[in-house]
Amino acid sequence: MxxxxxxxxxxxxxxxxxxxxxxxxxxxxxxxxxxxxxxxxxxxxxxxxxxxxxxxxxxxxxxxxxxxxxxxxxxxxxxxxxxxxxxxxxxxxxxxxxxxxxxxxxxxxxxxxxxxxxxxxxxxxxxxxxxxxxxxxxxxxxxxxxxxxxxxxxxxxxxxxxxxxxxxxxxxxxxxxxxxxxxxxxxxxxxxxxxxxxxxxxxxxxxxxxxxxxxxxxxxxxxxxKLGKKQLTLHLQEQLSAVPIELAEWKVQLSPSGYELIYVFDASAERKGISSLLQRMGDLGIVYKDLNTEQSSLEDIFVGLVHENRSGT
Amino acid sequence: MSALAFNRYGVWAIYRFELQRFARTLVQSLITPVISTSLYFVVFGAAIGSRMSDVGGVSYGAFIVPGLIMLTLFSESISNGSFGIYIQKFTGTIFEVLSAPVSFVEVVTAFVGAAATKSVILGLVILGTAKLFVPIEIQHPVWMLAFLFLTSSSFSLLGFILGLWAKGWEQLSIVPMLIVTPLTFLGGAFYSIDMLPKTWQTIALFNPVVYLISGFRWSFYGQADVDVVASLAATLAFFGLCLFTVAWIFRTGYRLKN
Known part of the structure; x- marks a missing residue:
């Protein structure tokens, strides 16, 4: 080619x-x-x-x-x-x-x-x-x-x-x-x-x-x-009332139910990787029973771009 | 493949395509005008014509033949010339012609050439039909064909312009109905303008159709309402006017390319 x-x-x-x-x-x-x-x-x-x-x-x-x-x-x-x-x-x-x-x-x-x-x-x-x-x-x-x-x-x-x-x-x-x-x-x-x-x-x-x-x-x-975001969802064994301060550097979010921790990260920049997050959680004694990751599709990227462009003008 | 100087394959493709459409609609395109012309002969030639005196030594039935051919030629050329391009605009298939390596001159040549071809064929068929009803002589066959070709081309060109301009089916039929048909009936298709009162004779001279019919009739019987040179000049002028209009439309994007 x-x-x-x-x-x-x-x-x-x-x-x-x-x-x-x-x-x-x-x-x-x-x-x-x-x-x-x-x-x-x-x-x-x-x-x-x-x-x-x-x-x-x-x-x-x-x-x-x-x-x-x-x-x-x-x-x-x-x-x-x-x-x-x-x-x-x-x-x-x-x-x-x-x-x-x-x-x-x-x-x-x-x-x-x-x-x-x-x-x-x-x-x-x-x-x-x-x-x-x-x-x-x-x-x-x-x-x-x-x-x-x-x-x-x-x-x-x-x-x-x-x-x-x-x-x-x-x-x-x-x-x-x-x-x-x-x-x-x-x-x-x-x-x-x-x-x-x-x-x-x-x-x-x-x-x-x-x-x-x-x-x-x-x-x-x-x-x-570049634009694809990955999202890790951790399904917790026990309900949390707030995100522990020790996890602040990953900017994890807690779902309204308190049973899910959500970690969004760029596919390109995985410095603060999943393994270190999971290790820290282990240290804190936060037990999870399941986890899953999602990768944003082109559709998400596209909608994001078009939306950004609209609000930007 | 090197760039084309003249897209002869393209012109041929459009020309052939248009004639195929003609063949597909042979009944409407050919039989209908022939039947309507025959009806004119029955009415004007046999029923009324027998009670009419000769016009300049030509029997009335024979006298109206050139006018009748012209009458059909005008309307059929306009409708053929306009329909081909209009239907493409209407159905959207025009995109293909617009995106093809054909120049506007080539597009016009192909569409108008095909429409004029049909008209000439039709004119000759009507002439043949007329021969079955009345005796016809053609004193100047070469001029007869020249007028036939020129008129067919001019009116096909006019039709093409109309097809480009029209934005709806109504507009497509308005020009033939409101302008061409009246001008033809008042243009001496069925009479010599000598038969008119003096004032109307003068007015008739402003009708371009008079010149076209007169010249065509001259090629048959050697008699004319106006000088044949004037007829030829008028025919050529009309052709030139249509060419000029088409060129002007082209320069302005021809209502197809925004």
């Missing part, structure tokens, strides 16, 4: 005619071959960002390049490299799957390639349905058709805008598997989602966008490590 940026966004802003400021100065670089997840609440600017890169929305200011080509000046070069699967199932329902794919490939400036279309269709388990009209397919199948269309011109960068919104669990797993296969084939995948599970499952890096601002871009593992 080479690390040269395949997509580079600098100082990008977008204000719609209505006056709505959808993006406030976005800077972002996407590496070739990575899976990047753009997380954010509804209306955060995820789709606007994607639509600008794909040429559907005009940027107000800023510069975007795809594989070194400017998206405005060299729009033909950049758009040939990009595939887009939009949020909505927008396709010609009266056409057959194969006709639609042939149309898509031609539209993006490539000569017909039945072999490639067959490969994509087989990959998406759509080959048997190739001569069916799209309106006769199930919702999940239609979504696959949207992906097949976006892959018809062999894009280097694939945008998936909310790929699994309203999709059942099985199809979601299929979708994830497909994304991994695409990455193995060298395709860079940028997806937006508000399912944290999805980003956690798939992404190499995660960007969090809210109110048109990219408030964080981080390696997923680093992010989890």
């Amino acid at each position: 080479s690390m040269s940026p395949v997509l580079s966004i600098a100082g990008l802003t977008k204000t719609y005619d209505s006056g709505l400021q959808a993006l406030k100065k976005i800077d972002l670089e996407i590496n070739r071959g990575e899976i990047f997840a753009l997380l954010g609440p509804n209306g955060a600017g995820k789709t606007t960002l994607i639509n600008i890169v794909c040429g559907i929305v005009r940027p107000s200011t800023g510069k975007v390049t795809v594989a070194g080509h400017d998206i405005l000046r060299d729009f033909r070069a950049t758009r040939q490299k990009i595939g887009l699967v939009p949020q909505e199932l927008a396709t010609n329902m009266f056409e057959t799957v194969l006709t639609e794919m042939t149309y898509s490939r031609g539209l993006f400036g490539y000569p017909a390639s039945p072999a490639h279309l067959e490969k994509v269709l087989r990959d998406l388990s759509l080959w048997e349905k190739r001569n069916d009209k799209i309106m006769t397919l199930s919702g999940g199948m239609k979504r696959r058709v949207m992906i097949a269309k976006a892959l018809a011109h062999e894009p280097e960068v694939l945008f998936l805008d909310e790929p699994t919104a309203g999709v059942d669990v099985e199809l979601r797993r299929d979708m994830w598997a497909l994304v991994r296969r695409l990455r193995e084939g060298g395709v860079t995948v940028i997806l937006t989602t508000h399912y944290i599970e999805e980003a956690e499952e798939m992404a190499d890096r995660i960007g969090v966008i809210t109110k048109g601002e990219l408030i964080l871009v981080e390696d997923k593992a680093t992010l989890l490590k």
Whole structure:
């Protein structure tokens, strides 16, 4: 996996005619071959960002390049490299799957390639349905058709805008598997989602966008490590009325019932570790009958970040 | 793959797609206008026409043929030209065209080319139908085809503009119904403007449709309400105006890209 940026966004802003400021100065670089997840609440600017890169929305200011080509000046070069699967199932329902794919490939400036279309269709388990009209397919199948269309011109960068919104669990797993296969084939995948599970499952890096601002871009593992909090809960044998002063340095908390001691610690900074806490408790004669630890998920981190950003402004 | 100078595959994809839609809706697209035109011949040609005197040596039934073709050409070109782009806006499939490496000129060429192709085919089919009812001579076939192509392209372009502009189905039908149909009926589709009272003749000269129908009729029977050069100039001017409007819409983001 080479690390040269395949997509580079600098100082990008977008204000719609209505006056709505959808993006406030976005800077972002996407590496070739990575899976990047753009997380954010509804209306955060995820789709606007994607639509600008794909040429559907005009940027107000800023510069975007795809594989070194400017998206405005060299729009033909950049758009040939990009595939887009939009949020909505927008396709010609009266056409057959194969006709639609042939149309898509031609539209993006490539000569017909039945072999490639067959490969994509087989990959998406759509080959048997190739001569069916799209309106006769199930919702999940239609979504696959949207992906097949976006892959018809062999894009280097694939945008998936909310790929699994309203999709059942099985199809979601299929979708994830497909994304991994695409990455193995060298395709860079940028997806937006508000399912944290999805980003956690798939992404190499995660960007969090809210109110048109990219408030964080981080390696997923680093992010989890850096911001992930661990929580140790000790279920006590006997009720305590207050936290003993000897345990103050760990900043442990007592549950209202008095039967649980809660110790929150950063996964990265474990200087005042669990073992020393447990040892001190042993010295004090505090007996516990059970313990469990919890690690915060990306969801907790995300909610925390977005909340922080909201209260900060 | 190196960057494209002209996305011929893209233009072809849209063009073919639009014609496929035409083939799929063959009944509405072809049979309906043919039936309605035949009805005009039954009413105006056979029933009323037999009691009408010849116009400039041409039987009334034959006289109305060019006007009838034009009448259908106007409305069908506008509806074909507008529907293709409007339905994409309506269903959201337009995203694909907008994100594709096709320039606006290529998009216009493909959509308008397909719409005009349908119109030309339709015009020729109606001509063939008319031949079954009345004797028709075509004195200037090359000019006839030239007027046919130019008018089809111009009105398909007008339809495309309408399709870009329209925000609802009502707006889509308002221009053909409120502007084009009246102008056509008052534009000498069924009569020579010589037949009008003097004042109305002068007023009629401000109706651009008069020039289009007159020129087309001249290519059939060699007679015209206005000079054929004026007709050609008017047709070209109208085509130019539509091109200019499309170019202007493009410069302003063409109501598609906010």
